[in-house]
Amino acid sequence: MVNPQPQDLQAMRREMSRMFMHFKFGMDEVLTKINILREEFAHVHDYNPIESVSSRIKSPDSVLEKIQRKGCSYSHEDLSTHVRDIAGIRVTCSFVKDIYRIRDLLLAQRDITLVDERDYVSNPKSNGYSSLHLIVTVPVFLSTGPKDVMVEVQIRTIAMDFWASLEHKIYYKYHGKVPMQLDAELKLAADIATRLDYKMQELKEQVDSLALEDPEAPSRKDEIQREAIDRLLRFALESGKDSASKSADYEAEPSRSQALAQDQQNAR
Structure with a gap:
């Protein structure tokens, strides 16, 4: 054109x-x-x-x-x-x-x-x-x-x-050229958000099911919601630990590569 x-x-x-x-x-x-x-x-x-x-x-x-x-x-x-x-x-x-x-x-x-x-x-x-x-x-x-x-x-x-909003702001700041490590962290964050979404859906369905099965559910609504929130917090903590573990593995990878390169150089 x-x-x-x-x-x-x-x-x-x-x-x-x-x-x-x-x-x-x-x-x-x-x-x-x-x-x-x-x-x-x-x-x-x-x-x-x-x-x-x-x-x-x-x-x-x-x-x-x-x-x-x-x-x-x-x-x-x-x-x-x-x-x-x-x-x-x-x-x-x-x-x-x-x-x-x-x-x-x-x-x-x-x-x-x-x-x-x-x-x-x-x-x-x-x-x-x-x-x-x-x-x-x-x-x-x-x-x-x-x-x-x-x-x-x-x-x-x-x-x-x-x-998506935070990812857009980060990419805008780096003009689309996000460092590889940060890109991997964003993917991990997306995985955690997805797991959180499906966990929240599961908790909602359990609360709805309890409300149908338990005739006293209306009076126990606050208790049921507290139990759901406690379970959600435990899930979030476990997800955070899992993310930190994966991130540490990712960060350690260059060090292992550098160590291998050093060993090869020493062998010469």
Whole structure:
């Protein structure tokens, strides 16, 4: 793709500003659906799976840089094909099972169409990143008629969101060139967060089961929760010790290599 001239860039930015309105409208439509679900759970059900909701629109400059890198045009069709995360929504929930429950509730709505799904919860990325990514389209009714707009929805637990936020800050500080040791530590932290997520899910299911089986469970609710928290703390301590052990092994590896190199040199 030939680099555009300054006047072409101005025209591109004007056109993109118009299209960005469409992406914002689509994002607002999906946000409304998610917030309706959130409010309904808060008032009608005993448990609300949605902890928090946030949204963002990519800046025009970042999108321009991306389409130039990919060698595509700034038409709505190319943007929808090559830059599918212009409008993004992030939903944070408490437990892993909530991720799939929210997904099912959202996709059950008649005017939401699933374009692509990437499950990094069941299959985390190599660096430990976990989240469920959905690319959906929703119709936006403009003065010129309805238009399908693409929106990315990320659904993750609090632990997944905490890890991803800190990992992003660390990579930003190092401009993407994180030292190998720190990279390994981040992966260990992601493993601990994943184990914590599934342990929390297990504890929740045990508390729910006890509440159903024990007729005195309502009066023992605080006691049951304290027992669950005690078990969680023991689990966290064990995970921390395990992480420290693995980290020590990782740090010791260069020393063993150096010792071997020294032995070889002495043998000469």
